[in-house]
Every structure is written in C-alpha cells, then in structure tokens.
Amino acid sequence: MPRFYIHLENGEGFLADEVGRECVDQEAARKEAVCAGADIIADELKHGCSTVHVTLFIEDQDHVRVMQLPMSATIKP
Template sequence: MPRFFLHIHNGHGLVHDEEGSDAPDQAGARVLALDSIRSIVAEEAREGLIDLTGRIAIEDEDGNPLSDVCFPDAFELRMPANG
C-alpha cells in the first residue's frame, strides 16, 4: 500500500507528519483525513470548543502535495436559523 503524509495546519501552526500512514489510494488518504478531522474536533467539542479553521494537507511519499482537506469538509453543519 502506498504511504501518504497528512500534515495538520491550524491556528496552533503545523503538526508535521514524519511517519505517514498507509492507504490503498488517494481516496483512502482523503477518508483518513476526514476521519481524523472528525476525531480531533469531537475531542475538542467535549471541552466546549468547535474550531473548524484548520486543514489537512495530503502529500505523497515524495513530498508532492496532492490535496487539502479543510475541516468543514468533514461535517454537515446545522445551525439555528436565528443564530
């Protein structure tokens, strides 16, 4: 399986992925990015924060940028109409 590097960019700066993760293909790497965003935001939500300002930059094994997944891409957002 090819390896992808998923770097998180957010308000705190960059979390560089040194090790990478295996995924079947680029679509699989995107699914991992979406799962990861949901996991990170869910954890922060337990503390009362929903911060969707970040993105995950996906690179291939040679460091070529493939795509960006923005945090809002991982959610269907529903807000009160008069909010």
C-alpha cells in the same frame, strides 16, 4: 502500498506527519484524513471550543501535496 502523510494546520500551528500511513490510493488517504479531522474537531468541541477550524494537507510518498482539506464546525447557542 503507497505511503501518504497527513499534516495538520489548526490556527495555532502546523503539525507535520513524520511517519505517514499506508493507503491503497489517494481516495483512501482522503478518507483517513477526514476521519482524523472529524476526531480532532469532536475532541476540541468536547473540551469547550465553540468553533474549530482545521486544514489537513495530504502528501504522497514523494512528499508532493496532493490534497488540501479544510474542515470546520461551530456550535451555536
């Protein structure tokens, strides 16, 4: 099964995925990234942030970027 790496940029820095995860294909890797991004955003919002922006970068097993997923959430009073 192919390995994909999901890296994170959150405005404070870049966090590289050194291990990666096995996914059937790019669509499965995208779904994994969306779930991870949603969890990160939810955690930040729970801890008092009112606006959160993250970008997830997916690389294939050859470390070629195949997708970029910007995600954000804002809580308005």
